[in-house]
Amino acid sequence: MSEHSVQQPADNSDGKPSESIHFIEQIIQDDLKNSRHQHIHTRFPPEPNGYLHIGHAKAICLSFGLAEKYEGLVNLRFDDTNPEKESQEYVDAIRRDVTWLGYKWSGGEFYTSDYFEQLYGFAVRLIEKGLAYVDHQSAEDIAKGKGTPTKPGTASPHRSRSVEENLQLFDEMRQGIHPDGHCVLRAKIDMAHANMHMRDPLIYRIKRAHHQRTGDKWCVYPMYDFAHGQSDSLEEITHSLCTLEFEVHRPLYEWFIAALEIFPSRQIEFARLNLDHTVMSKRKLLKLVEDGVVDGWDDPRMPTISGLRRRGFTPQSIRTFCDRVGIAKRENVIDFSLLEWALRDHLNRVAHRTMAVLDPIKLVVVNFPEGQTEMLPSVNNPENPEDGSREMPFSKTLWMERDDFKIESNKKWFRLAPGKTVRLKSAYIVRYVDHVTGDDGRTKEVHVEYFPDSKSGSDTSGIKAKGTLHWVNAATAIDAEVRLYDRLFSDPTPDGHADKDFSEFLNPNSLEIREGCKLEPALASASADHPVQFTRLGYFALDAERTEQAGHMVWNRSVTLKDGWKG
């Protein structure tokens, strides 16, 4: 059990839980205590019209997590009632992402399209009760008739058709006798209702579109309000959790349950997740993909689950993040740094430390014997000694990071510079001797002398070095490409500006590709499943797909190490 698992209420003598719970858990605990339900049953109902993002992860952790915690069931249900926008590709991606997060849909996998026949029957039942009618008005007239939030709507001229006529017309709709958009089925509720959704909402429309699952069997499809809640009911979902924008739909949700006399699922809304410096709507993410701004839905800069996965995030880190974000009803914008913290927190404990130089310059150990190679052990993870150590080759010619050398420095500079002495991680202490400047005016080589008695682990030199540098043996280095990422948008809330399009805030420097990076030889056997730390640089993940395409290793920087240096 990890320290991140939710603590069960302690068995206190006074019976009080030792941990606070959010409002949805309170409802569940009350329902269980009052025997309103013997067990709970939740669901996650994505529309397969895009990839899942971190906001969905919050919803997934909520509904799946609650089912697990209270030993209930959870369904995965694809809300596929709009064939024009949905596809099997998205269904597959959603299943993959939920599975990757570590969840199983214990209650089963469902599709709203499986209920089309029953939904149709529900509509007939409504008509028979005089609670629905076929409207032949144009879309514009229907919209006009709805009024505005401040002005009541007006009744459709077809509102008082007889039950028989409505039954026949609705049957004709199904038979395909009428063209697309010719008429719709509407619930008969209240055109003057203060809630716009109660002003005779449309519940069925004619749309000749090939559905990825039902093919061409249907030419009428139910609208969200006449599909979602009914599906919840059919699956006997006890707690139907959704985001705030559906709050105004709840009266309708309940009206249909009452009118149809079906299982009373309960809808509860919570605030969706917003992350700063990114966008979280499928429409906007799709636009980034279509415009080629990013590499696809799984671009490592995307807030999608697949993007985060490729970036190197672990399922555990995302679950920790969702846990820390909390559940409430107020609008929120989470700091990106919380996500980064969650990843570091996990990877610090499990990732092996390795050495890589991203902007290499030569480091020559002038007094080290030419042609000799010494194997030096280096601990894989100081946070977890059980992970052992590996042997690193060390010789006269090494690579060091360009940033680790400066010609002019001061007392706060712990790295190499004229007059400075540093430790090479897991190797020796070296002292500056000289440096070589290239034709371009940049430093090309740094020459140092090493102290043979300062060997890591058996240092008897007595020399103190404030700084420790990472390095890679030149002769055995692996050449690789490393991709560094920054936030996709420079503005914290790119879609929060009424007068400007979110794309105006794209960060032009969100991707930096480094070629010719030098990796220690042990990294040859790295796999995408095991993120590593490049010592002093951050956590990195092998991009298996790009590596295969490029013919050389391609690494993605998942997150930098926290940098405490105020130089």
Added chain:
RNA sequence: UGCCCCAUGGUGUAAUGGUAGCACACCGGUUUUUGGUACCGUUUGUCAAGGUUCGAGUCCUUGUGGGGCAACCA
């Protein structure tokens, strides 16, 4: 000029009428062969005004501010 929801440090989130706490971020310190980690510490908060109460972040009223609602989308 309608209806619904919301309001606690910079950002999130607790406190269920009784000491405003936790996390992230920030800043400072200790330790350190990663300027990482770990540990310690500082600063910062109940939108406003009334009311109820011995006692209000919590209950009531009125404001103010924010969000949502008028797709044959979900």
